Amino acid sequence: MDEVALVAAAQRGGEDAFAAVVRPHLDVAFRLAYVITGSAAEAEDAVQDALVKAWRALGRFRAGEPVRPWLLRIVANEARNRRRTAGRRLRLALRAAHEPPPAAAEPVDRQALLEALHALPEDAQAVLACRYLLGLSEQETAATLDVAPGTVKSRTSRALERLRELYD
Amino acid sequence: MTELERALARLDVEWPATPAFDLRRPARRQAWLLALAAAAVAVGVAFAVPQSRAALLRVLHLGGVTIERVRTLPPAQERALASTLGTPVGPAEAEALLGRPFGVDAKLYRSGALVSALLPGPVVLTELRTGIGPAVLKKVVATSTDVRPVRVRGAPGVWIAGEQHAVFAPPLPPRLAGNVLVWVRGPITYRLEGKELTLERAQQLAAGVRDR
Numbered sequence: 001m002d003e004v005a006l007v008a009a010a011q012r013g014g015e016d017a018f019a020a021v022v023r024p025h026l027d028v029a030f031r032l033a034y035v036i037t038g039s040a041a042e043a044e045d046a047v048q049d050a051l052v053k054a055w056r057a058l059g060r061f062r063a064g065e066p067v068r069p070w071l072l073r074i075v076a077n078e079a080r081n082r083r084r085t086a087g088r089r090l091r092l093a094l095r096a097a098h099e100p101p102p103a104a105a106e107p108v109d110r111q112a113l114l115e116a117l118h119a120l121p122e123d124a125q126a127v128l129a130c131r132y133l134l135g136l137s138e139q140e141t142a143a144t145l146d147v148a149p150g151t152v153k154s155r156t157s158r159a160l161e162r163l164r165e166l167y168d
Numbered sequence: 169m170t171e172l173e174r175a176l177a178r179l180d181v182e183w184p185a186t187p188a189f190d191l192r193r194p195a196r197r198q199a200w201l202l203a204l205a206a207a208a209v210a211v212g213v214a215f216a217v218p219q220s221r222a223a224l225l226r227v228l229h230l231g232g233v234t235i236e237r238v239r240t241l242p243p244a245q246e247r248a249l250a251s252t253l254g255t256p257v258g259p260a261e262a263e264a265l266l267g268r269p270f271g272v273d274a275k276l277y278r279s280g281a282l283v284s285a286l287l288p289g290p291v292v293l294t295e296l297r298t299g300i301g302p303a304v305l306k307k308v309v310a311t312s313t314d315v316r317p318v319r320v321r322g323a324p325g326v327w328i329a330g331e332q333h334a335v336f337a338p339p340l341p342p343r344l345a346g347n348v349l350v351w352v353r354g355p356i357t358y359r360l361e362g363k364e365l366t367l368e369r370a371q372q373l374a375a376g377v378r379d380r
Contacts, residue, residue: 019191030186040184048189094181110179117176132176164172 003067011058018055025068028134029075032144035094035129036079046079053078069143072136076144094118094133116166124159131156253286254279266297267355271377291362291373298357318349318367320358320374325351327367353379 001009001020009017022029026047033043033050054074061070094114117128130141131152138156142149169177257278262270265283270276272293274285284294316327329347346363349370358379360370 015191022191026189027186031183034184040187043184044187044189047187051189051191094179094183110175113175113179114181128176132173133179133181135177160170160172163176167172 004064007058007061007067008063011061018058021067022051022054022071025071028068028136029071031134032072032130032136033075033079035126035134036076037083042082043079046082047075050075050078069140072140073143073146076146113163113167116163119166120159120162123155124162127152127155128159128163253277253284253292254282257283266295269378270295271356271358271379287373289362289365289369291360291365291370293373293377294359294361296357296359298352298355318351318371320349320351320353320371321379323351323353323379325349327370329365329367349374351379 001017003021006017006021010021029047029050030043033046034040037043037046050071054071057074061067094117117125120128126145127141130136130144131138136144138149138152141152145152147155254277257265257276259270259276262276262278262283265278265281270283270285272285272287274287274293277284277286282294282296284292287293316329318325318327327347327349346361347365347367347370349360349365349367351358351374356379358374358377360373362370
């Protein structure tokens with residue numbers, strides 16, 4: 001069953017269909033929530049609550065639209081609300097994996113790059129994390145950050161420029 | 169894509185493992201919320217404990233019970249169950265409070281809007297008409313207390329067990345609570361509590377409660 005059919009089944013009240021619709025996006029949803037909240041526990045709660053909200057909003061989901069950006073928008077909103085309630089600012093706390101990936105032939109100081117990323121302003125961290133660490137498209141990033149696609153483009157450009165200054 | 173963008177995309181960040189989310193619960197939780205909205209949930213006591221609000225992690229309302237996850241348990245005393253029941257009350261007065269007869273034939277006690285009976289175990293059965301009087305507030309330690317949605321003969325319920333948690337049942341001061349099964353049927357919130365209570369035993373006891 002494809003995504004459109006699964007969404008239709010979920011809209012008719014199918015719990016299994018709902019699970020099948022959201023399951024492929026849980027990794028990226030959790031990581032997005034982790035980026036925003038800076039806490040695995042908060043991210044878990046944010047995603048679980050976002051799933052409830054997604055279920056409740058399913059009736060308004062437009063047939064044929066992709067699920068991922070819709071779900072990520074809900075997750076991002078939930079995660080942002082939790083971060084605001086806690087009175088925290090977005091602050092990435094990511095670490096490089098212990099072993100470099102096999103494809104990394106070029107000598108990149110990954111920890112230094114991450115530290116430069118952590119030093120960026122909040123908006124810049126968010127847009128670069130969405131685009132490059134989570135692999136979201138411009139459209140998905142726009143939906144997630146609740147800004148226009150053009151804003152994603154300009155923020156990305158400025159953020160990369162600033163990152164280059166900090167990294168070099 | 170520039171060299172820097174490629175480096176970012178290949179960063180290979182150490183992400184925390186994605187937890188196992190409950191993908192069926194959203195539908196069930198939604199069904200609960202609808203049922204509970206109709207039952208006019210009592211929540212007042214949650215705001216009578218301001219020192220703990222900053223530490224609030226999650227709130228779940230079920231009937232007349234509010235369950236909060238907190239990082240640190242607020243100060244509470246350990247008291248014998250029998251001392252928490254309140255003052256003796258007759259079946260007619262209990263029925264007037266609840267709008268229906270109490271669920272078991274036993275000596276009844278009243279504390280505020282709560283009507284209770286001490287069962288063998290010891291286990292306390294408490295009933296509360298949802299939407300009137302004070303709520304019973306459960307505060308649980310976030311990391312280790314098991315708070316699990318359950319069904320009690322088809323009715324929505326919550327099983328709270330494991331590490332210590334506290335109960336606020338005004339006008340009595342906060343006390344440390346044993347394992348608890350809460351469920352809601354119609355206008356009444358039911359609550360079974362016992363230090364050694366298991367979910368299986370609680371379900372057996374719940375089956376003997378006249379709650380229909």
